[in-house]
Amino acid sequence: MSAFNTITILTVAFLVVFLQSSADWLRAWIGVQPDLLPSLMVYAGLSSGLPTLMALALAGGLLADSLSANPPGVTILPLFLTGLAIERYRSLILRDQLYAQLVLGLAASAGVPLLTLLLLLNTEPKPLLSWFSLWQWGIMATLGASVTPLWFSLFDRLNTALNYRRVEDATFRPDREIKRGRA
Secondary structure (H helix, E strand, O other): OOHHHHHHHHHHHHHHHHHHHHOHHHHHHHOOOOOOHHHHHHHHHHHOOHHHHHHHHHHHHHHHHHOOOOOOOOOHHHHHHHHHHHHHOOOOOOOOOHHHHHHHHHHHHHHHHHHHHHHHOOOOOOOOOOHHHHHHHHHHHHHHHHHHHHHHHHHHHHHHHHOOOOOOOOOOOOOOOOOOOOO
């Protein structure tokens, strides 16, 4: 894809991490801090290349970890593995289908916290786990699944509004008359 797409994805990732960490009212209302980076990784995996995925996993993971209690860098690997799996099989995925977007968003938003938890269990400060953690995990997965189609519509509108459309060059004029047979 173009550099515009990469810059747009990274800018939205920065805004998403900032907004999800500063939205205290949402955390107080539903009891969960939302994590929208996995759903953004689904869009990036289906719409861009490996360099954009690496940049999003690195920048998004470090930004999210810097504003949370996680050790720095623990979210990078789960985000990258999610994006890599989607990017590898994107030729088999129906990108424009709402159902596929919802399922991929649900899988990514459920898988990234689990992989992060597995990494956190191997660190010194053990994470707090309880039955309420299942509630938080379910809400995060559902919220990520519901936001994933919004990323596709948002970025499609941005690309339509701010990118040039490629014009196909015709080899002949459309008003040209073609005579067939012997002249």
